[in-house]
Amino acid sequence: MTKRRTWLYFIPYGLWLALFVIAPVALIIYQSFFDLGHHFTLGNYSAYFQSATYLKMTLNSVWYAFLITLFTGLISYPTAYFLHGLKHRQLWLLLVILPTWINILLKAYAFIGIFSQAGLANQFLSFIGIGPQQILFTNASFIFVATYIQIPFMILPIFNALDDLNPAFINASQDLGASGWQTFSKVVFPLTLPGVKAGVQAVFIPSLSLFMLTRLIGGNKVITLGTAIEEHFLTTMNWGMGSTIGVVLIIAMVVVMLLTGDQKPKGGTPR
């Protein structure tokens, strides 16, 4: 009897699971089958897959997310690696994480100032003789700011993977005659790959859906899946189409998770 009573404690959490996890996902899928006039239709999907605009937008979004993830990774891995070699590394790591505590919109807002016509970036360009350029509202500025925002989320898992790495492996590798670079490429990097994967997961999916950056920094030139969803839900009020794109985003998310998830050795999974 006491056992049954203690399960009562689980009810709020169970309600949350039902109402805020299962129901919303179900609703967004359900909604994707309705048109503006609340009639059941497959039209949203056929429109999506037949429209060059939607497909191009999707490809674009994936491409930009890929670029952002790539740049983030290229900057973050050496950073994490060098940080890990420092004396007070936990303190330095904290300093890496600190900017993530600043509201993302404030950081975006800062770049509006930095990239503006007479802003810091253009002052620098004038100083070195290139002369002022249009920086804000370009694709490059969007990628730059997105990368800036994502860097700490990539550094953290890589740093943790390095931290988990048993230093004896490095000694063993050197003992067996590997050079510094060989030790890194054959031992350290493969063993910290899970950290990189976790970082990719943490960066790629949000990059598909960033919508405030496309508006504030990208000047609506880049349309990500996130921007499209926001547009359909809050501007054109076409929830059916918005939900359809949402379903596409969910599928993209699942694919990314499967690709970067823990791959348990199962009879020669191709990598």
Next chain:
Amino acid sequence: MTQPIIELKHVTKRYGTNTILKNVDLTLEPGTFYTLLGPSGCGKTTILRIIAGFSDATEGDVLFAGKRLNKVPANQRNINTVFQEYALFPHMTVAENVAFGLTLKKMPKAEIAERVAKALKLVQLADYGDRDISALSGGQQQRIAIARAIVMQPKVLLLDEPLSALDAKLRREMQYELRDLQQRLGITFLFVTHDQEEALAMSDEIFVMNQGEVLQSGTPEDIYDEPINHFVADFIGESNILQGKMLGDFQVAFGGHEFECSDAGIPAGEPVEIVIRPEDLNLTTPEEAKLTVTIDTQLFRGNYYEIAATDNLGNDWQIHSVNPAEDGENVGITFRPQDLHVMRFGEKEAEFDARLETYEETEDETIDET
């Protein structure tokens, strides 16, 4: 005979199709130090958990002072446990840990303080009350775990491999202390271990277990000198176990020779196993020997040499000798008839005891003669 404090009657425990305990009967008398001894996975901890109330018997009864205990929850049994990993509460001080059970009983503060102080004194950590658990060494944590249990004044204290996490020296110290504590408190201890030396050193009575069954119970001396079967002989102490044949009462053949022994009541011609402890073997010249063996290797163990040898039939022998031998040397070994112990295949404890009674008096005479 006094009323047993704990009785297990035909206790069986199954998880699905997996049988952990097979029809176990146990009787624990008040004020005695018992040990459940067996390899890991033999079911000894399961017995402890059933007595403590953390686990239910699938079949059979658990009696406490004659009353059925099966349905009484763990928190209402007058039995306490000392856990393998101590299980001290890390968020409480030493004194708070020891006082935990008493505060749950809503005992007056002054009385709690008094009993906690007494318990801490009993485990020789009187001044440690204000310390944090993490500030204690393994041995000290062990003592606190014991204090926390005995402060409840249980009739029975269950100890689940409590010394296994300690280093060898500390373990020996704690063996003396536990034995001493049990005698001072005068309550029943049921101690679980896989360490046969520990069991032999501490117990009044040992239950040797394997694969969910109690194979043999008795005083440490009984079990060491007269193991009931191959498993017990092998598990407890070092032993040479040889295949042989009974020739008649007090006559047995093995290693190609016939020997006088101290066992009887076994039909002539029955194949048996013979146990000889390595320390009962003496090295001698081949001429005076009962058997000759060739020395293979030897290890110096400090207080004796552990010698491995082979006889001409290819049987391996282990000999403990104060004097060294030489590798490859042919030496003789001797032993006394009472150093041989004959075991029948598949004999149960009850059958063994019954057989023993039929010739016990005669056996005493044999010993007197030598």
Next chain:
Amino acid sequence: MKRKLANLYLILVFIILYAPIIFLIVYSFSEGETMTNFHGFTWSHYHTLFTDPRMLAIVANTLLVALLSSLIATLVGTLGALGINRTTKRVTREALLTMNNVLMVSPDVIIGASFLIFFTMLGIPLGFGSVLMSHIAFEIPIVVLMVLPRLREMSSSMLDAAQDLGATMRQLLSRVVIPFISPGIFAGFFMALTYSLDDFAVTFFVTGNGFSTLSVEIYSRARQGINLEINALSGVMFLFSLLLVGGYYWIQQASHRHKQRKRGVTS
């Protein structure tokens, strides 16, 4: 040499990480209206900020939503973690954990959009209530993730020991389990708080008209261009974050030191 290059690289990364933030704050003290040239020191933007009744109301809203949602999410999440920890079947546990993490990995827009559909279908008006519920919803999984490891650390023999000493289920929970996992609960509450303060996208979807949080307000103002009052706001928020992080770090270090000092006694 290598070390020097590495340090140079790190310095560069840190400059990039902090330049925008410092830039923002520096200009919050600049006279004038743009973030281009520093025109001299002034507190005037802070003055404007603290006398802007709309802004103050929004700050109050934001803090209220954050505190309330974190408290509720911590309660529900802790109970949830206790429940998940009690499951004995591996499959059930994995399934629960997967469902728990759905909101952790879902993009904000999906959460926002699906919650919007949910509230509309149930006829829940958009505003304080919907924002509060949404925040509770996306904070619960992080609380669970902070509490669960602590629960796992708790050895089953410790619970057996408590029962062995006479604790009832209720006493077990209140005297052993909750005190033991309290660092996890605290960390969960703290993370929930920062999630709430940080959120923009979900709030943006479910806020409707008339109710606003700081993030949403900054977004709409930033879309209209530079306004140094926002710089002042970022200065205040940076200070607030710094205090929060500092406090959190200090508490963790203190408990760590506490342990080390005590360990030191025995060695």
